[in-house]
Amino acid sequence: MPSEPSGRDDDRDDRRVGLVLVSHSAPLAAGARDLAAQMAPDVRVEVAGGRPDGGIGTDFDRVQAAVEGVLAACRGAVLLADLGSAVLTVDSVLELLDDDHRARARLADAPFVEGAVAAAVAAQGGGDVDAVLAAAQGAGASFAGGAASAAEQGPVSGTTDADAVVLRRTVTLRNPLGLHARPAATLARLAAGFDAAVTVAGVDAASVLELMGLGATGGQELEVTASGPDATAALAAVADEIASGFGEA
Numbered sequence: 001m002p003s004e005p006s007g008r009d010d011d012r013d014d015r016r017v018g019l020v021l022v023s024h025s026a027p028l029a030a031g032a033r034d035l036a037a038q039m040a041p042d043v044r045v046e047v048a049g050g051r052p053d054g055g056i057g058t059d060f061d062r063v064q065a066a067v068e069g070v071l072a073a074c075r076g077a078v079l080l081a082d083l084g085s086a087v088l089t090v091d092s093v094l095e096l097l098d099d100d101h102r103a104r105a106r107l108a109d110a111p112f113v114e115g116a117v118a119a120a121v122a123a124q125g126g127g128d129v130d131a132v133l134a135a136a137q138g139a140g141a142s143f144a145g146g147a148a149s150a151a152e153q154g155p156v157s158g159t160t161d162a163d164a165v166v167l168r169r170t171v172t173l174r175n176p177l178g179l180h181a182r183p184a185a186t187l188a189r190l191a192a193g194f195d196a197a198v199t200v201a202g203v204d205a206a207s208v209l210e211l212m213g214l215g216a217t218g219g220q221e222l223e224v225t226a227s228g229p230d231a232t233a234a235l236a237a238v239a240d241e242i243a244s245g246f247g248e249a
Contacts (some may be wrong), residue, residue: 001078001228017123017132018074021116023082026050039117039185039208040124042110046070046247052072058089067093067105076104076129077134078119079146081146082112104129108136114209115139118243121185121208171239175248176218183246184211191238196228198238205238 019036023029029049036045048067051057067090068076079094081087092108097105107130108115115136122135175183191198191205201222203210216222224244226235 014018014051016043016074016126017076017078017129018046018070019116019123020063020070020077020079020133021045021047021049021112022058022063022079023047023068023087023112024047024086026054027083032113035181036120037115038182042121043123044070044074044213045116045119045120058086060092063089064068064093064096067097068101071101071104075108076132078123078129078132079107079137080115080119081107081111094134104220106130106133108133110136111140117181117185117192118207118209121188122192124185125189138207143228162248165231166225167231167235168223169235169239170221170223171242172222173216173218173220173222173247175244177248178217178220179211179214181212183206183248186246187211187238187241190241191234194226194228194234194237196215196226196230196234198224198226200224200238200242212247 021032021036023027023032026047026049029047033045033047036043046069048059048062048066051059052062057134062206067077079090081090087107094102094105094107108119110119118139122132128136173179178185185188185208187200188206188208188211198205200211201214201216203214206222207209224235224239224242227239228234237248
């Protein structure tokens with residue numbers, strides 16, 4: 001049985017990396033796909049969840065169909081699996097790929113849901129296979145300790161080195177629901193598009209999970225900082241996007 005459709009109308013998007021989500025549970029895989037699609041509407045996400053009889057488990061043929069479908073349509077594929085036996089199934093599928101397909105596929109050692117979200121945002125931004133893989137694998141640490149680790153480092157100094165001035169702006173978060181999934185993804189994609197290091201309330205603005213981990217609510221004031229070659233443009237773009245209310249205000 002083929003994998004469930006991604007919901008996309010087009011058959012090919014070789015500009016971006018696609019994702020394959022492999023789970024013992026069909027509803028879990030479908031839910032993770034739907035969440036990722038909210039963050040990254042242009043990324044192809046295929047799922048291989050459960051067994052053909054509807055039971056819990058993984059199925060080689062389903063995984064193979066999903067992987068080959070993404071690799072045929074996209075520039076590469078990053079795979080996420082929920083449990084150890086799913087990893088074994090994925091490994092078996094990857095071993096049987098031809099050389100071209102194997103070179104464009106990566107299995108992420110990452111938390112299933114958080115990794116899928118982070119990978120989808122990186123893929124939406126045009127990241128290559130290695131960049132999308134790195135986003136997925138960094139997801140666990142980002143979600144669990146992003147805000148805390150930033151706080152432990154202390155405030156950002158006026159300069160990162162002799163030549164890199166840190167620009168700052170404080171802006172009010174206007175949308176009532178705050179930095180939930182969709183606006184966090186919008187900010188992360190925006191920040192990642194600049195040659196600059198951007199933070200929002202002390203966390204990496206290019207990390208959707210760190211932004212969500214802030215728990216920022218409507219009416220809260222957030223400090224945005226930026227440094228690097230594109231600092232001025234990045235600061236203006238990110239701060240203005242927050243002030244706009246993400247179309248929800």
